[in-house]
Amino acid sequence: MQTIDLEAQGLRALNATLQAQKDASNQTAWEIVNARGSHAIAVGLDAPIEVTVNGSTGYYCAGMNKQATVHVKGSAGPGLAENMMSGTVIVEGDASQYAGATGRGGLLVIKGNASSRCGISMKGIDIVVHGNIGHMSAFMAQSGNLVVCGDAGDALGDSLYEARLFVRGSVKSLGADCEEKEMRPEHLEILTDLLERSGSDAKPEEFRRYGSARQLYNFDVDNAAAY
Amino acid sequence: MCGIVGLFLKDKSLEPELGRLLTDMLVTMTDRGPDSAGIAIYGSEDDAQTKLTVQSDDADADFATLGDDLGRVIDAPVTLRRKDTHAVLSLSADKAGQARQALRELRPGVRVMSLGETMEIYKEVGLPKDVAARFDVSGMQGSHGIGHTRMATESAVTTMGAHPFSTGSDQCLVHNGSLSNHNSWRRKLTREGVHVETMNDTEVGAAYLTWKMQNGSSLGEALESSLEDLDGFFTFVVGTKDGFGVVRDPIACKPAVMAETDQYVAFGSEYRALVNLPGIDAARVWEPEPATVYFWNH
Numbered sequence: 001m002q003t004i005d006l007e008a009q010g011l012r013a014l015n016a017t018l019q020a021q022k023d024a025s026n027q028t029a030w031e032i033v034n035a036r037g038s039h040a041i042a043v044g045l046d047a048p049i050e051v052t053v054n055g056s057t058g059y060y061c062a063g064m065n066k067q068a069t070v071h072v073k074g075s076a077g078p079g080l081a082e083n084m085m086s087g088t089v090i091v092e093g094d095a096s097q098y099a100g101a102t103g104r105g106g107l108l109v110i111k112g113n114a115s116s117r118c119g120i121s122m123k124g125i126d127i128v129v130h131g132n133i134g135h136m137s138a139f140m141a142q143s144g145n146l147v148v149c150g151d152a153g154d155a156l157g158d159s160l161y162e163a164r165l166f167v168r169g170s171v172k173s174l175g176a177d178c179e180e181k182e183m184r185p186e187h188l189e190i191l192t193d194l195l196e197r198s199g200s201d202a203k204p205e206e207f208r209r210y211g212s213a214r215q216l217y218n219f220d221v222d223n224a225a226a227y
Numbered sequence: 228m229c230g231i232v233g234l235f236l237k238d239k240s241l242e243p244e245l246g247r248l249l250t251d252m253l254v255t256m257t258d259r260g261p262d263s264a265g266i267a268i269y270g271s272e273d274d275a276q277t278k279l280t281v282q283s284d285d286a287d288a289d290f291a292t293l294g295d296d297l298g299r300v301i302d303a304p305v306t307l308r309r310k311d312t313h314a315v316l317s318l319s320a321d322k323a324g325q326a327r328q329a330l331r332e333l334r335p336g337v338r339v340m341s342l343g344e345t346m347e348i349y350k351e352v353g354l355p356k357d358v359a360a361r362f363d364v365s366g367m368q369g370s371h372g373i374g375h376t377r378m379a380t381e382s383a384v385t386t387m388g389a390h391p392f393s394t395g396s397d398q399c400l401v402h403n404g405s406l407s408n409h410n411s412w413r414r415k416l417t418r419e420g421v422h423v424e425t426m427n428d429t430e431v432g433a434a435y436l437t438w439k440m441q442n443g444s445s446l447g448e449a450l451e452s453s454l455e456d457l458d459g460f461f462t463f464v465v466g467t468k469d470g471f472g473v474v475r476d477p478i479a480c481k482p483a484v485m486a487e488t489d490q491y492v493a494f495g496s497e498y499r500a501l502v503n504l505p506g507i508d509a510a511r512v513w514e515p516e517p518a519t520v521y522f523w524n525h
Contacts, residue, residue, distance in 0.1 A: 037499030056498050056512070075512060077498060078482055096482065096514055115514050116479055134479075135517065 007034040021047040062089045081108045100127045109198040119146045128198035149202045165210040179213040229403040230256025230376040233494035235471035246367030250359045252500045253374040257355045260376030263389035264358040265350025267399040270369040277323045279316040280340040280347045286312045300329040311361040343397030350389040373466045375401040382427040392433035397468035402429040403481045404460035450474045450520045469525040479517035486510040
C-alpha cells in the first residue's frame, strides 16, 4: 500500500503520480490521507489500481476515470465521477449534485444519498444509490442504468432517452416523457447483478422500472403552433 | 460564485473561539470569492444599549470626535469603538432612531452597516484574509456569526456591495447566487417606501425580507415567501439575535453543506470550509434540501 498525504504533497503531485501508473504497475493499492474536502482528487486515472480516499472530498472527485477503483470513505462534493469511462467509484457517505454526470461506462456506487441531477446526461454508466436521489436526476439520460434503493425527487428522467431507471421507493414526480414501464425478466437480471455488485441487499422485485415514453424523439406537427 | 460560512454555537465554552473558527472558515472560501469579504458577528449584549456599526472611507477624519459629537446632538452618552474603517457606536436603545438621523447630518460620508443589540457587521473590499485581519475577526467572541466571500456578478466591487446585508435590527443576510428579478423588486420596494441604496441584487433580497417583516411576517414566513417572489439562484443564510437560518432556491445549484454536533451547527458552501471545526469527523453532515427553510434558535 502506497500512502499519499495530500496536504504535504499537493494535488498536482497526487494526480500526476496516480496518472503515471500503467496497466502493469506493481503498485496497485494507494491510500490518500488528509483529503479535507479538496477538489479534483484522483482524476483522469487510467490503470487498474485501487485508490482509497480517507475522508470526504470536494468538487469533481474521480472524474474521467478509466479502469481504476476509487473508494471514498467519507462523502463527495459536486461532480463526483463525471464522465467516467470504466472502472468503479464507491462512496461510503453522500454525494452532492450531478454525481456520475455524462458517464459512459463503469460502476458508480453511492452508499448514502445523492442530491440533485444524479446521472444527468448519463451515456452508459451504471449508478447504484443505496439511499435517495434529488430532483432532476437522469435528465436527458441516454443509456446505462440508474438504480435507487430509496426515493427519487422531482422530475425524474426528464427528457429521457434510453437509460433504464429502477427505483425502490417513491418517485416525487416524473419528468417530461418519462413513464413507468413493465419490469421484464431481462431487467430483473440487470438489477440483480447491479445490486449484488454494489453490495446492496435490496430485493430486485421491490423495484419499479421507468423509461422513456419516446414522445419527444420526433417533431410532432400538431405542436407546430407552439413554436 | 461566492462563498458562505456560518457557525451557530450551542456550547457556550466555544464562544471565545467563535472569531478564530469563523476566520479560518472564511479564509478557506477565498477562491470562491476573492474580491471582498464580510462578517456579521453576534457578540455580547449591554443592558439597554444599541450598537450602531458604521463605516467610512475617511475613517480618521470621520471617527475622531464622532462619539462626542453624536452624544451632544442626541443628548446622551455615546461610546465609540473603532475597528479600521468601521466603528461601533454604543448608545441607549431609545436614542437609536435619533442617532441615525443625526449621523446623516454630522457625517454624510459615514454609512450604517448594522443596528442591533448584539450584531456587528464588518465588510470591505479585499482578500478575505486581509479583511479578517483588518477587523481582527479572529479575536472576536460571540454566540454565532456569518461570513461571506464575494465574487461579484451583479454589481460593482464596493464596500456596500459586499455582504452581509442588514435586514433589520440584529438581522442579516448573505447570498450566493444571482437574483434575476431584482430590478422589478427594487422598483416595487421603492414604491412601498423601502430604501435600496445600491444596484446590488442581494441588497434587494435583504430589503424584501425587511419589508415582509415590517408587514407582519416572521423571518421564517418571509423566507418562505421569498421562494415564491424572488426569481434566480440563491442560497441564503440569515442571522437573527438568537438564531440562524438557511434556505436554497428550488433548483439548488448553489452548493451548501451543513454539519451539526452537540456543540454547534455549521454552514459552508463547501465541506472544506468545515474541516477544522472541532469534532467534525463525528458530526452529522448533510446537504440542505432545495426550497426548504431551516432554522436553529438558542
